[in-house]
Amino acid sequence: xxxxxxxxxxxxxxxxxxxxxxxxxxxxxxxxxxxxxxxxxxxxxxxxxxxxxxxxxxxxxxxxxxxxxxxxxxxxxxxxxxxxxxxxxxxxxxxxxxxxxxxxxxxxxxxxxxxxxxxxxxxxxxxxxxxxxxxxxxxxxxxxxxxxxxxxxxxxxxxxxxxxxxxxxxxxxxxxxxxxxxxxxxxxxxxxxxxxxxxxxxxxxxxxxxxxxxxxxxxxxxxxxxxxxxxxxxxxxxxxxxxxxxxxxxxxxxxxxxxxxxxxx
Amino acid sequence: xxxxxxxxxxxxxxxxxxxxxxxxxxxxxxxxxxxxxxxxxxxxxxxxxxxxxxxxxxxxxxxxxxxxxxxxxxxxxxxxxxxxxxxxxxxxxxxxxxxxxxxxxxxxxxxxxxxxxxxxxxxxxxxxxxxxxxxxxxxxxxxxxxxxxxxxxxxxxxxxxxxxxxxxxxxxxxxxxxxxxxxxxxxxxxxxxxxxxxxxxxxxxxxxxxxxxxxxxxxxxxxxxxxxxxxxxxxxxxxxxxxxxxxxxxxxxxxxxxxxxxxxxxxxxxxxxxxxxxxxxxxxxxxxxxxxxxxxxxxxxxxxxxxxxxxxxxx
Numbered sequence: 001x002x003x004x005x006x007x008x009x010x011x012x013x014x015x016x017x018x019x020x021x022x023x024x025x026x027x028x029x030x031x032x033x034x035x036x037x038x039x040x041x042x043x044x045x046x047x048x049x050x051x052x053x054x055x056x057x058x059x060x061x062x063x064x065x066x067x068x069x070x071x072x073x074x075x076x077x078x079x080x081x082x083x084x085x086x087x088x089x090x091x092x093x094x095x096x097x098x099x100x101x102x103x104x105x106x107x108x109x110x111x112x113x114x115x116x117x118x119x120x121x122x123x124x125x126x127x128x129x130x131x132x133x134x135x136x137x138x139x140x141x142x143x144x145x146x147x148x149x150x151x152x153x154x155x156x157x158x159x160x161x162x163x164x165x166x167x168x169x170x171x172x173x174x175x176x177x178x179x180x181x182x183x184x185x186x187x188x189x190x191x192x193x194x195x196x197x198x199x200x201x202x203x204x205x206x207x208x209x210x211x212x213x214x215x216x217x218x219x220x221x222x223x224x225x226x227x228x229x230x231x232x233x234x235x236x237x238x239x240x241x242x243x244x245x246x247x248x249x250x251x252x253x254x255x256x257x258x259x260x261x262x263x264x265x
Numbered sequence: 266x267x268x269x270x271x272x273x274x275x276x277x278x279x280x281x282x283x284x285x286x287x288x289x290x291x292x293x294x295x296x297x298x299x300x301x302x303x304x305x306x307x308x309x310x311x312x313x314x315x316x317x318x319x320x321x322x323x324x325x326x327x328x329x330x331x332x333x334x335x336x337x338x339x340x341x342x343x344x345x346x347x348x349x350x351x352x353x354x355x356x357x358x359x360x361x362x363x364x365x366x367x368x369x370x371x372x373x374x375x376x377x378x379x380x381x382x383x384x385x386x387x388x389x390x391x392x393x394x395x396x397x398x399x400x401x402x403x404x405x406x407x408x409x410x411x412x413x414x415x416x417x418x419x420x421x422x423x424x425x426x427x428x429x430x431x432x433x434x435x436x437x438x439x440x441x442x443x444x445x446x447x448x449x450x451x452x453x454x455x456x457x458x459x460x461x462x463x464x465x466x467x468x469x470x471x472x473x474x475x476x477x478x479x480x481x482x483x484x485x486x487x488x489x490x491x492x493x494x495x496x497x498x499x500x501x502x503x504x505x506x507x508x509x510x511x512x513x514x515x516x517x518x519x520x521x522x523x524x525x526x527x528x529x530x531x532x533x534x535x536x537x538x539x540x541x542x543x544x545x546x547x548x549x550x551x552x553x554x555x556x557x558x559x560x561x562x563x564x565x566x567x568x569x570x571x572x573x574x575x576x577x578x579x580x
Contacts, residue, residue: 086362093333097357103323104358107330114312115334134354137323144318 001053002237005074008082011221011233013054015157015191016124019216020058022196023122023153028203030119033063036089042119043108045093047101048126048155049083050235056080056088064090099132101125102152106142109150109211120203122151128160130174136181142211143182150211151203152183155190157220161234171215178213190216224249272432274371276407278302280414281339285313290335291418294328296321296342298371300430303341325351328366329358337365337418343377344370344386348425352392359423360396367417368393368425373403373464374515375550375559376429382549386427391520393425394493400424401493405467406436409490412443431556433468436488447499448491455485458509458578461500463489463522466513469560469567473513476571482578492522497529504538509578511541515565518544541577543570 002008023029029042046055053073060067065088072078079087083096093104105123112119129135142150156174158165169177175185189195199214206212220234221227224246227238238246247253278293282305285291293306297319306314317324321342328338340347347370348355359366370389377384393401400422404410410428417424436452437443444450452467453474462470467488474484487503489495504510510530512523523542530537545563552562560566564573 093330094357094362097353100326100354100358103326103354104330104333106323107327107332108334109330110315110327111331111334111336114336121330134322134326137318137320138326141317141320141323141327 001056001070001073001080003243004071006237007074008053008237009050009235010053010237011227011230012048012051012126014222014224014227015218015220016048016051016155016216017054017222018191018193018196019124019153019155019218020054022193022200024058024062026193026197026200028197028200029122030204031090033059033090036064040117040119043092043105043121045101045105045108045121045123046084046095047105047123048098048129049095049101051124051155052080052082052084052095055084055091059088059090062090064088098126098129099134102135102138102142105150105152106138106145106147109142109147110145112149113147118204120149120151122153122203125152125154126160127154127156127158127165127174130154131160139178139181139183146209147211148206148209152178152211152213154213154215155218156215157218159220159229159231159234162231164231171217175213175215178215182210183213184208184210185213185215187215187217190218191222271407272430273404273407273410274300274428274430275302275432277369277404277410277414277426277428278306280411281418282306282310284415284418285310288337288418289313291337292331292339294324294338294340296324296340296346298342300341300371321346321351322354325354325366326358329362329364332364332366333362337367339367339369341369341371343372343384344389344427345384348386348389348392355399356396360398363398363422365421366423368423370425370427371430373427373429374545375556376431378556378559379553381553382551385550387515387545387550388517388520389425389427390492390514390516390522394520394525398422399493400491401427402490403427403464403492404490405462405464405488406433408435408437408440409443409488412440412445413490416445427464429465433465436467436471443490445491448494448496449487449489449500449503451485451503452488453484453486455507456483457507458482458511458574459485459487459504459507460511460513461487461489461504461522461526462513463492464515466515466565469565469570470513472567473570473574476567477574480575482575484574489522492525495522495525495529497533500526501530501534507538509541510538511543511574513565513570514544515560516544517547518542519547541574543573
């Protein structure tokens, strides 16, 4: 998609692929691909909206919309943009501006509570995104209102768009911060299905009255050696030799990127 | 004059309360800004009232999430903390998703006269006007505020509603005169000129009209209570044949309804009347005292406005 459109945040997407696949393919989120607007569905908010390219692939794979839609990602006449919008089946909340998702997610969770609905709301935040003040307004609100049907997954890849967050918070310190705001908090390896799934399986019918923050320790650009932990790859499309290496490392061939009509050389 | 004690805020929320009693999907959210008229929500409808705390940006996002679950949300705070502090949240979370969230800004113009520029609501209409999907209302009195409460509860999209705290004498005796479909009402006819005013300035405009009549000038008054979209075609019909039109607002001149109406007239009328735009000049108002004193400092009191208009029409 990103190659085809010449646009997209590949490294941010690779960082959270395992989280998204666990949530959707792992059967954590109770959703109906054939009936995306199903009222009792679990809600998902991709607050780090720039990773939508990964979410689209997951949603298409589950049948929310045909794969052919992916071909027109970011293109004239297409429906999928770099950031998700409500006109895409399976997208519950428009996002793209960082910091908003937890507040909107809190509203979804409060709405479920008021209607006595059992669905949960899962919000995927970036670690860099946690620099936004609005996140902490929402964190305080949702714990004060005991929204235990609200789950945050933080894609803790230690990078923001242009820099490392090494001067920021360690995973442990971040975890303590959520706890100080009245949340239950768990740190887990975020690029591992084996580690993620057991934690995510507990999101429904939680006994704790607190909302839950899962700090998923990930690698930005996971799976492509030259993209991993390199700020420059936040918003960059590989070409030429870079692309050849990337495809090889992902066990793909030119044939696998069959929607791509560009030149590999 | 019982209506003097109660302001348009009370009228708005009293009506909203009676609607909310019959519709559990209507919720009122406040960012720790109190009002006595909110007490009955708090007491009788505790599940439909949330004090979000001093976190306006979160309140906007929260309202969007609630609206996505099928609720109709009213959010409430002082104008600058809502319309200005939360501009991008309103743009993205409410307007981009076209959700039924009604943004209630309290403290129109210099309503919070003694609290200084941080609390003055003087640039909100300009900001809100730019946002697609957003309807804007600015009631002129209690009855008008009630009608807007009723109308907004039936409309699906987002709205911005600008209210006063304080009570003023009524403009309307019965709500039949308030044409919600049109978005404005001719509250007084005039042969020579007309003042198009919004909000509490309609009352000022009526007084100015009285003053002008002492100088043999027949001045009509139009209450423009729906500021977006403006029914330009009908408004142009209403001022047809007049040589002079004044637009009066308790809002900065930049981006206000004066500019908006000037653009509409220029682009849609073959021959424009002469226009005078009256509002707050390009500065913060650091004067204190009653609302009237601040208006006087900006030449927006009855005397100043009347003199400006008299000199203007003589030319």
